[in-house]
Each structure stands twice: as structure tokens, then as C-alpha cells.
Amino acid sequence: MNGGERGVERATRPKRADARRNQEALLDAAAAVFVTSGVDAPVRAIAARAGVGTATIYRHFPTRADLIVAVYRHQVEALAEAGPALLADGPSPYAALGRWIDLFVDFLVTKHGLATVLQSEDDRFASLHSSFLERLVPVCAELLDAATGSAEIRSAPGAYELMRGVGNLCAGAGDDPRYDARRLVGILVAGLRRPSSG
Amino acid sequence: MNGGERGVERATRPKRADARRNQEALLDAAAAVFVTSGVDAPVRAIAARAGVGTATIYRHFPTRADLIVAVYRHQVEALAEAGPALLADGPSPYAALGRWIDLFVDFLVTKHGLATVLQSEDDRFASLHSSFLERLVPVCAELLDAATGSAEIRSAPGAYELMRGVGNLCAGAGDDPRYDARRLVGILVAGLRRPSSG
Amino acid sequence: MNGGERGVERATRPKRADARRNQEALLDAAAAVFVTSGVDAPVRAIAARAGVGTATIYRHFPTRADLIVAVYRHQVEALAEAGPALLADGPSPYAALGRWIDLFVDFLVTKHGLATVLQSEDDRFASLHSSFLERLVPVCAELLDAATGSAEIRSAPGAYELMRGVGNLCAGAGDDPRYDARRLVGILVAGLRRPSSG
Amino acid sequence: MNGGERGVERATRPKRADARRNQEALLDAAAAVFVTSGVDAPVRAIAARAGVGTATIYRHFPTRADLIVAVYRHQVEALAEAGPALLADGPSPYAALGRWIDLFVDFLVTKHGLATVLQSEDDRFASLHSSFLERLVPVCAELLDAATGSAEIRSAPGAYELMRGVGNLCAGAGDDPRYDARRLVGILVAGLRRPSSG
């Protein structure tokens, strides 16, 4: 009565359809709550929004980082894939870098609190760093290398450092009208440029 | 109510010496705890470190912001006074700005978590913004204006924005060897520069 | 989200039996503690008595007033229903009023501190007034009206005032042998009577 | 140098003028605070109002009850003395009792929270009962006895009980427009009356 062949390998999916639906509801809810209350929102709030019990979240995502990773996986992947594409299409490596950083900023500023947690030293977020930064840092590094190779930029920071810097500039931006994260990032990117290029 | 003739002007502090000593112990303890646990450290931890009861902290510093302000007051003041001095002494306004930003970074990176709380939107820290930013933003603005006047920099961010940006770059720096806040700030400041000046 | 077909109508309580038992333990514990320590007893004391954690109380009864209301709900309801019954059965409206007031006194004197909190102006008990007084005042008013109609009583206080008065006479009665709340209430009710009736 | 003859009995008053002034300021302050915040007001509030340190209150009035007693001593005394006077002047013992109760009510309703603390079982207020009730109960008893003797009232409560009852009716009256303590006390006193007196 519990799926046909549970004898052989019960790893198959007798009711995975149900579980998957639940998981997606969870991701949607988490995404929504993250926007309004940040990625530190109480577990209860997310569970309530998804219409599930709190323990269900723990089953699917043992740690908060797991949840955050899952919520933003698609967007991180898209970002990672955009790097080579920009490099191939763009007028110059430096321009491609600039465009890519812009996309990164777009990602960060629309995720309330994500930038903050990305820079956290908290051990619980170790997997976040693994999933996000380890995926994106090489992409950024490739862009930086290309721009260095074309002599457009001078002594550059490491890709990790640059990304954390951009992340920090976007962190806690809130909606303070006196603070425009994009403008500062623009200045930072401008600061990479070889000064004599004018 | 304090004895008849308060002629010698010591009428107000018969025992304040004791209290003041205690207050200083409190400031030392808070400073120490802030370094290790950040400015959000539990009140109890600070009290324990200072060897006093928790209520003693509340007596001296009704709100957490009051305590933070007191802990860093001297350094903020020194920073504020350094601005005009650098402008007067330095080779150029832009150089003075760069130097002053360096001092600001020195201040931030040695205070664990201060940069983070400085950018907090939390209402409880309103007085922090008042005390710190309102004191420093005009100083920074003066430096920016001077650099603009000497045509050394191009379209600049507002002083508030620049300081928040620098603050963010320093926030959560931890001791990650892959992240050097000073270098990024240097790049940011470089990005202010008029590109053709090469 | 709770299984596919909720046809059998048991979909909402798979485990509520356990929770309900706990809730009742809580009500019993609260009632017991209220008797000994008054309705202002520390939450911890009630939790300890019930053998549960403090947060469990907050789950079931978000505010203290909610708990008090729950503890006494049954008795209040019985009291409310007794009014019309007494009026229908009794020899006269005034006699019914007297009997009903006796029941009210019975209720109050066995609940240590309840009378006190019922008269509290504290905003946190607003819902108490709603639940208790708003339920009972109309019943009392009906009895008063009937007695007025039968010319047994002279200028009467409002039902609210009378009930508060009775409540006050019962408040803080403790077990002082020199103070008999019932006797005083009897005198108060006698004072309502038309004097010429002798 | 410290008063003349401190050898013999040092109980004399070298600076009693100062102390007395202080004590009176304390009483005034306490009276004022009692009106606004009730007799449970924080010690600090009273000290602040009087412009003295908290410990000064403890010196003069070791317990809160001592302070309350002192604050209202004059009025209690006047009340006590009014009893025989009314009995001598009034048209009848029952009328005198009614008048005296009115005075008692006047006293209670103008002292925020006093009635409440008067009925408290709290051991800390034992001396309050001693000072106030032991002084007034005999006076009330005399009035009750006289009225009993003149056959104006029927089976009466004890003087203590009657006073506590009146006190309770006045307790927590607040400024609720739906509750008039005086009216209820009037009804209570009416209830004492011999019913056949028409």
C-alpha cells in the first residue's frame, strides 16, 4: 500500500511528488520572508508562510544555510553562467567585468540581508560560503584575469576580496535615500582601472 | 542638602571618585568585550567582565547606544579634529582626504562590530548616528569639498554615503586573510579620482 | 497539506489529544497557583506546578488575561446562566437578585485575587473585563430591572457598579476571621431594599 | 564643638532642625507621589521628588508602612477625634455614624491606593493596621454601639468589618465614571438600618 516495489531499493520515490511540492512551497515562502524580514527571519515565520510545520523545514533543510542556498541556487547559477557569456560578447574584458558586477549587485540588493549573511564569520554559514562564493569566485576571477591580461586594470584585489567588497557595499543598504550602493560599487570598479588610461 | 557652605567647589563630588572609577572600569570592560563579542554582547557579559552588577550598567548608560558612544567618544573626537589638520598640512586636498579615510578605517577595523552597528537602521541606535555620524560627516564633507574644489576628484558621492561605504567595506572583516578592507578602501578612494589625471 | 482527502473530519487533530491534556494540566496548575499566590503569580510558578516549560504557557495563553479567562470560563458561564433561572423559579425578583449575588460571592471568595484583578484598570486586563463583566453585567442588570419593576428596591446602582461593589467587598478577604464578606454583601443588598417595606 | 553636653545623653538635638526639615520634605513628597502613583510608588520616585537620597528615606522610615503611617497621621487623628464630636452634636447616633463614615470615605477616596494597601494581608503592612485601624476601629465601634443602643440599626457587623468593607468599596475606584464609591457606601450604610423603621 505504500508504493509498489519498496522491497528492492526503497530509495525510489513513492510519494516524492508530495514532498517536492512541499519543498517548493517552502522555497517560495522562504524567499518571500527573506525579502521582508531578512535571511535571519524566525523559522516559525517561514513555516507559517508556507503553511507547514517548523519541523518540516528542518527535515528539508537541516541548517539555515541550507535553506538560503536552496532559495538562491537558481539565481547564483545564472550569475555564474553569465560570466563567460559577457566575456565572449562584450567589447572588452573590463567592460564585461563591470557588467557582471552589475548583475551581482542586482542579485544582492534585491535579497534583503543576504549580503550581510554572506560576510558573516559564523560557522553555521560555512556551507553558504562554499555554495555561493566557491561557485562565483572562479567566475569573477576569470573576468579579473582577462581584464588584467588586457592591461585595462592595475593591481587588482583577489576575486574573493572584490566580491566580498561589493557584497559589503550592498549590505544594509536598507532604503536610505542618502546611500546608493550602486553608485559606490561603480566608484569601486572605477578604482580598479589603470589610471593612465584616461 | 549637602552640607552648609559649598564654597570650595567640591560639594558635588564627595564620592564621585569611586563612581567615576567604576565607570571607567565599565568602559574598559565594555571595550574589551566589544572586541571579542561585538557591540551586541549581552549586558550580563559586560557587567561580569567589569565585576559589577548588571544594574550598574543601566545606571551609567541607560541604553546600549549610550555605552557605545561613551566607549568610542575619545577616538571619534580625535578623528573629527584630524580632518582640518590634515587639510592644512597635506600636499593636496585629495591626499588629505585619503589620509583621513585611512584614519577612519583604522578606527573601524579595530572595533569589532562597530561598523555593523553604525549602519543599522535600528531605532535604538539613533543616538549613535547622531553622535558619530553627525560629528564626522561634516568633517568628511569638508574634505570632499576641498578635493572637489581643487578638481582632483570627479563626481563624488555625498560624505554620508562615502563614509557608510567605507564603513561597510570594513564591516565583518573579521580576520579573513583573503579579505583586506584597507586595500578595497584604497581602490574605492582611487575610484573617486578624476580619471584623466593619470 | 495534511494528507489528500480530509473526508473523515479528523484531519485537524492527529495529536491534539496530547496538547489538550497538557492544556488542562495548565489550567489546573494555574487555578491552584492562583489560589495560593493570586492571579499575579509568576509565570514560572505556574509552569513549574504544571510540570511544563514556561513557553508552553505562552503558546496556549499568549497573555495572562487569556489564562485567567480560561481558568474561570466555566464558572462564569454557569453564573450567567443561573440568572434567568433564578428569576423564573424564585419567589420574587428581589429574592432572585439576592440569590444570584450570593452565587457571585461564592465565585469570588474562592478565587484568591480574582476580585482584585477584576477591578484593575491595567490595560492588560481589558480582555478580562470583556470576558467576565460583559458577560455578567447584563445578567445582573436583568435581575435589577426585574426587582425595580416589582417595586421591591429603591433607587438602584447600575449593574456594573453593584457588581464591582460586591467584587470589592470580596477582594482581599483573605481568611481574616474578623471580616466576613458575605455578611457585608448581605447588608449591601439589604440596603437596596425599599425602606418602607417593613 | 558638637553641641554642648554630648557626654551625658547625646539624645538631645544638635542638628535636629535640619533633620526635621528633611523629614517634612519627605512627607510632602511622599504625599504628592502617593496621589499620582499610589502608595506602591517606587522609593526612588519619592526620594527624587523630595530631592534626597533613597537611603534617607530608609533612615527616617525603615519600612514603607512607616512612611504611609507618617504621611496620613494627621488626617487619621482628625478622623478619630471627629467621632465623639459627631455623636455629641448630631441628631441621632445613626446619623452620626453616617456622617463619620462619609468622612472616612472622603479620606480614602482622596488617597490613591491607600484603601487597597489597608486591606492587604502583606506582613510588611502590619504596622499600618496597627496605626490606622487600631486607632479608628474603637471610634467606629463607639458609633456603632450608640446606634445599636438607640435601636436604629439591626444586627450590625463589627466595627473592623464595617470599616474594611467601606475601605474595600473605595478601593480601586479609579476615575471610572460607572463606579461611584460614595453611592455604594450609602447603600451599605442604609442596609444597616432597621428595616421596620419605614
Place this chain on the structure above:
DNA sequence: AATGAATGAGGGTTCATTCAT
């Protein structure tokens, strides 16, 4: 597999009371 009730540690805050000056 999902639920959501229970947990209990932990934080902020207040206030009566004591004690060194």
C-alpha cells in the same frame, strides 16, 4: 513523511535594599 507542541536557555530590564564615602 509531516506535524506543531514542548522545551528551556538566554536576554533585557526594574527595584528594594545595603554600604562605602
Place this chain on the structure above:
DNA sequence: GATGAATGAACCCTCATTCAT
């Protein structure tokens, strides 16, 4: 004799996490 700083127990409440159903 007066001061007011220090104390620390006590309270309320929140939230991540576990566990019985």
C-alpha cells in the same frame, strides 16, 4: 546624618531545536 552608587534577584518574553504522535 546624608548621600546615591552598587547590588543581584526576579520577572517577562522569544526562539531555535527536538520529539511524540
